[in-house]
Each structure stands twice: as C-alpha cells, then as structure tokens.
Amino acid sequence: MTAAPMLSELERDALAELGNIGIGKASTALGRMLDGLVTLSVPSVEMVPPDEVAGLLDRALAPPLVGVSERLGGLFAGCALLVFPQGGSLPLVRAALPPDVPADDVPELEDEVLAELGNVVLNSALALVANLLGEPVDTGLPVVVRGSGAEILRRCAVVAPAIMAEAGAGGAAVLFHIDLRTALPGGDGVVVGGRVVLLLDAGSAGTLQATLGRYIGRLVA
Template structure:
C-alpha cells in the first residue's frame, strides 16, 4: 500500500495529467472542461467493483484500455450511464438528431475516453520517466463487475483484473463542462488503473525515485 507521501505524489501527478486531459477534452467538446482529482487511493482489486457501485450508482458506463509498460494492466474511465448521453450530445454538432446521436453513442464515448486516458497517462508516465503503451478503447455497460470484465488479458500481463495480488489505483474524478451556448453538465466518475503484481510494485518504486528527485 502507498505511504502518505507516495499517495500525495500520485495525486499531484494525477492532477497534472488530468489537467492536460481537460484541455484536450475541451477542444473536442468545444467548450470549457474541468476534470478535478480531489483524491486518490490504492486498494485491492477485489474491492474495486463494490467501491464503484456504491460511489456512482449503477448502471455504469466504462471506457477501458489495456496497458503495457509502466502501467501494465488496464485503465478505465467510469461514470453513471445517466451522464453518458449528456457528454455525447456535447461532443456532436447541434444538428445531429437524437436518433443519430444514440446510434453514435459508443463511438463517441470511446473517443472521449481515449482522449482522457491517453492524455493523462502519457503525461504522468513522461513525468515519471517511464514508457506506457495503450490499446484501443472499448465501451461496456452494467454494474461495475461487468465493466471490469473488459479488463481481462491486458497488454503484457496475464490479466490484471483477476490478479488478487495486484493493485487498483482509483482517481476520484469530477467532470464539469461549460459549453459555448451557456449549457453545462456535471458528471462524477472514477479513473481506475488496474495493475498486475509486478506493475504495482514498479509504480511504487518509481514514485519513490520521483519523490527523491523532487526533494534532492
């Protein structure tokens, strides 16, 4: 488990990465986007489903990407399904009909999740001086346990979602958008890193080196 100093360092890195993701997402949505990371915690993988269901109220939408490199495992962006269409409508031109928007929902959500996850993880990995590899985004729905099944067999691992000795890092994310026409939306969610055993240990060691550079 992370020490208080390691947790603070990871939270700060998350804030920096999410700040970059906010800028990229704002360009995609054509308005101001704020993605805040008020807290971060590392928990056993078995606890993740219950934590997500209690915090976000199913049914949920998850966008997952399998990872290699520093974060070998899987990354997830999860939020209540009730907020998904709000984000989809914001990403599409105003003249797109409700029917067409519904048909394009998964495609748009995959792209939104890809922008957030890739922007944030790439910057954090760069700050830590380690590489990260990302796969293609996939969209799933249901309770948290069903969404987590999409993380089986990530890049370069045997399956971090099923690794009882691995770890899960949860970033508590509040997403707010302000659109040019004056509309706005607030969607609470979580960004989750499911790491295999080796990657959990490597992340902690990398955080230690990062902290050492800061205080040197």
C-alpha cells in the same frame, strides 16, 4: 481479500499530484477537442485491493455504469478504465457532437463518441504521467462496456486476461475521483461524477511504488 501495497503519506501525495497534473492535461486536451464544452476536475486518489473496486464503483456511482477500457503496457501492465454513470453519458455525447446533429441520432453515435472521449482522457493523462516518471506507458484501443462494477471489470479480463488473472495476487487498483463538467450552447450543463481506474498486477504495483520513490527523490534533491 487481497492487500494493496501500502503507500507512505509522501507517496500518496506524490500519486495525487501526478494524477492532478495528468487529469489537468486530459482536461486541456478535451477542451481543445470540444471547444471547452467538457472539462475535468482535480481528482482525489486512493489505492485499494483489486477485489474491492467493483463494490466501490457501484456505491459511488450507482449502476448501470459506462466504462471505457484500454489495455496497459510498458511501465505498468494491466487495464485502464474511465467509468461514470450511464445516465451521464448522453450529456457528454451531446457536448462532443456538433449542435446540428439531430437528437434522434445521438444514441446510435454514443459508443463511438464515448470511446473517443475515453481515449483522449486516458491517453493524455497517462502520457503526461509517463513523461514525468521518465518511463513509457503504452495503451491499447478503447472499448466501451456497460453494466455493474463487476461487469465493467470483467471487460478488463478480456482486454488483458493474463494480467487480470494475476491482479488479485498482490496487485493493486488506483482510483482517481473526477468530475466531468459539460457546458452546452444555450446554458445547459451537467456535472458527471466518475473514476479513472488503473488495475495493476503485482509487479506493476511494486514498480509504481518504486517509481514514485524515484520521482519524490528528484523533487527533493
């Protein structure tokens, strides 16, 4: 099993703060997009070796899972994921669609809506974090994938094969624990637990730690 970079308590706190701010920005973007029908909670955060991620996702969220995957470039090289239980996907899709869409039409629109939701969440959060860190972060097009944690992660190997081939050798995974809360007309609603996952190669894991150090330095200066 590979070892993730060791973060100091101050670095972990800074990462959690950045995640909090980034997910808050994503929640605001979703609120504008969906008239407040889906919001995101404040996350907790952990950094683990990449080879532990599949098991953590399966234990925390219970397969089958739905993941929205995007390639990462710029400051960080790797793959970004929004993952949640498949059973929670339809309430999210219903909240995103106009109320006059027939229920029978919802399943065939599911992947398109999930890709858009994932794109809004990941890009809003990453754009704000990049701005706070003063470094660019690029993302690719969103792709929806279903299955176990291992099957979700295999999609990252397709999205960024060279990066993921190196991720086990000194790479790291950052997991933000989130709750997606839906509120539908008529009072229906549900809380869907999920994870935002950043899978980083060894160079990007080191860059993250160094960038956190500079961010902390600016705060305490």
